[in-house]
Amino acid sequence: MLRVSRLTDYATVVMTCIAAHPADVLSTAQIADEARLELPTVSKLLKLLGHAGLVESFRGVNGGYRLARPAEAISLADIVEAMEGPIGMTECSVAQGQCDRQSQCGVSDSWRSVSGAIGGVLRAMTLAQMLAGRPTAPAKDATQVAQANA
Amino acid sequence: MLRVSRLTDYATVVMTCIAAHPADVLSTAQIADEARLELPTVSKLLKLLGHAGLVESFRGVNGGYRLARPAEAISLADIVEAMEGPIGMTECSVAQGQCDRQSQCGVSDSWRSVSGAIGGVLRAMTLAQMLAGRPTAPAKDATQVAQANA
DNA sequence: GAAAACAGTACCATTTTGGTCCGGTATTGA
DNA sequence: TCAATACCGGACCAAAATGGTACTGTTTTC
Numbered sequence: 055m056l057r058v059s060r061l062t063d064y065a066t067v068v069m070t071c072i073a074a075h076p077a078d079v080l081s082t083a084q085i086a087d088e089a090r091l092e093l094p095t096v097s098k099l100l101k102l103l104g105h106a107g108l109v110e111s112f113r114g115v116n117g118g119y120r121l122a123r124p125a126e127a128i129s130l131a132d133i134v135e136a137m138e139g140p141i142g143m144t145e146c147s148v149a150q151g152q153c154d155r156q157s158q159c160g161v162s163d164s165w166r167s168v169s170g171a172i173g174g175v176l177r178a179m180t181l182a183q184m185l186a187g188r189p190t191a192p193a194k195d196a197t198q199v200a201q202a203n204a
Numbered sequence: 205m206l207r208v209s210r211l212t213d214y215a216t217v218v219m220t221c222i223a224a225h226p227a228d229v230l231s232t233a234q235i236a237d238e239a240r241l242e243l244p245t246v247s248k249l250l251k252l253l254g255h256a257g258l259v260e261s262f263r264g265v266n267g268g269y270r271l272a273r274p275a276e277a278i279s280l281a282d283i284v285e286a287m288e289g290p291i292g293m294t295e296c297s298v299a300q301g302q303c304d305r306q307s308q309c310g311v312s313d314s315w316r317s318v319s320g321a322i323g324g325v326l327r328a329m330t331l332a333q334m335l336a337g338r339p340t341a342p343a344k345d346a347t348q349v350a351q352a353n354a
Numbered sequence: 355g356a357a358a359a360c361a362g363t364a365c366c367a368t369t370t371t372g373g374t375c376c377g378g379t380a381t382t383g384a
Numbered sequence: 385t386c387a388a389t390a391c392c393g394g395a396c397c398a399a400a401a402t403g404g405t406a407c408t409g410t411t412t413t414c
Contacts (some may be wrong), residue, residue, distance in 0.1 A: 055288050055290055055292055055298060055320075056284055056291050056292070056293070056400080057206055057292060057293050057294060057295070057297075057368090058206055058293050058294065058326065059371070059372085060295070060371080060372070061371080061372070061373095063294045063295070063311075063315070066311045066315070067309065067310075067313075070310055070311055079389090080352065081389090081390065082390075082391075083244045083390090086233055092372065092373075092374085092377075094374050095372080095373060095374085097391080097392095098372090098373080098374090098393085101391085101392070101393080104392095109388095111310070111391060111392085111393080112379060112381085112390085113379075113380045113389090113390060113391045114379095114381025114384070114389065114390065114391080115379055115381060115382040115383075115388070115389045115390070116308075116359055116381085116390085117264065117380085117381070117382090117388080117389075117390050117391060118391085119389075119391090130318065131315075134206055138205050138206050139205045140205055141205065141206050142206070142207060142219055143205055143206070143207050143208050144207060144213045145207070145213070147207075149351040150206060159217065160217075160220055160334065160335065161213075161216045161217055161220055161334050164216075164280075164329060164333065165213070165216070166330055167329070168280065168325060171325040171328075172322050172325055175316065175318060175321040175322055175325065178321075179314060179317070183314065184311050184314040185310065186246050190311065197407090209401090209402070209403085210402080210403070211402080211403070211404095222362065231358085232360075233359090233360075242404075242405085244404070244405055245403080245404065245405090246382090247360080247361095247362070248403090248404085248405095250360085251361070251362080253362090254361095261359095261360060262357065262359090262360080262412085263358090263360050263361085263410075263411045263412055264358070264359065264410095264411055264412025264413055265358045265359070265412060265414070266359085266361080266412085266413070267358075267359050267411085267412070267414040268357080268359075268360085268362060269360090276409090300368085317365085350398075
């Protein structure tokens with residue numbers, strides 16, 4: 055199955071938990087409890103999300119995490135890229151020159167195009183929409199357009 | 205990186221090779237040679253593609269493989285699903301009831317929506333378009349729509 | 355009936371993934 | 385000042401997935 059890693063899935067859960075308390079700084083323990091995930095796992099996730107600049111961290115007593123910017127300004131693509139690196143469906147969609155068949159390969163352009171379209175789908179879904187928890191219009195529109203063109 | 209497996213990538217190369225000779229039945233050896241892939245690997249790919257009904261196989265001397273239907277009627281989604289199973293970005297996008305947090309999980313609907321949109325992107329790209337080897341309009345349109353809505 | 359070519363299955367090495375733990379450092383507040 | 389809280393940065397390990405290969409069987413042609 056074409057899918058994101060389980061940690062990426064967890065990361066979206068964690069991010070929505072944090073987004074649900076916009077005013078507070080939540081400790082790893084609080085987040086783990088709310089997301090119903092193991093504490094060390096959540097700790098690892100938050101570390102990566104922090105490096106990507108999606109959450110702010112505060113050390114010391116009463117420390118914890120908070121969104122680095124409003125939930126409307128964080129997309130699913132941001133979260134996926136924080137966890138898995140650049141979005142690209144094949145090796146050669148991301149790193150050029152890896153594949154010695156590049157010159158005569160007819161499919162790399164197609165894959166690059168598809169990767170771009172999928173990136174667009176992920177950018178269209180914001181954390182705020184995920185928090186609202188209902189199927190969102192933008193992604194549905196993209197589906198319909200793609201299907202209409204198929 | 206969010207990506208398909210290398211075998212799926214190879215499968216698209218193999219399929220375009222076969223599609224490039226619509227009138228012929230090609231042996232595994234011929235296809236491996238043209239795709240510049242190892243023969244046992246190509247053999248494995250063709251077996252899976254055959255099970256999915258994307259290629260027809262012929263046994264015996266002068267046997268080999270041929271597209272089961274025109275290249276216009278085979279989508280990238282068909283190939284990806286043949287190699288990796290149903291398209292879904294998370295476990296719970298495909299198999300219900302796996303996750304005991306389903307009831308209070310706010311993100312599963314969003315992931316399902318995104319998975320649907322990505323399926324649409326993959327369905328919009330046909331083997332004929334990949335064979336033509338140029339960036340295709342439909343996928344680009346989907347990107348633009350998604351970005352416009354973001 | 356011999357050779358060509360696909361079919362099915364099993365196997366193994368490598369990499370990735372998921373998950374855990376530990377020592378270090380910054381902050382707070384008594 | 386100092387102890388408690390909590391994040392930081394690694395390292396580490398077991399389990400699963402992936403990629404690749406080999407072998408034996410069956411079908412078809414000549």
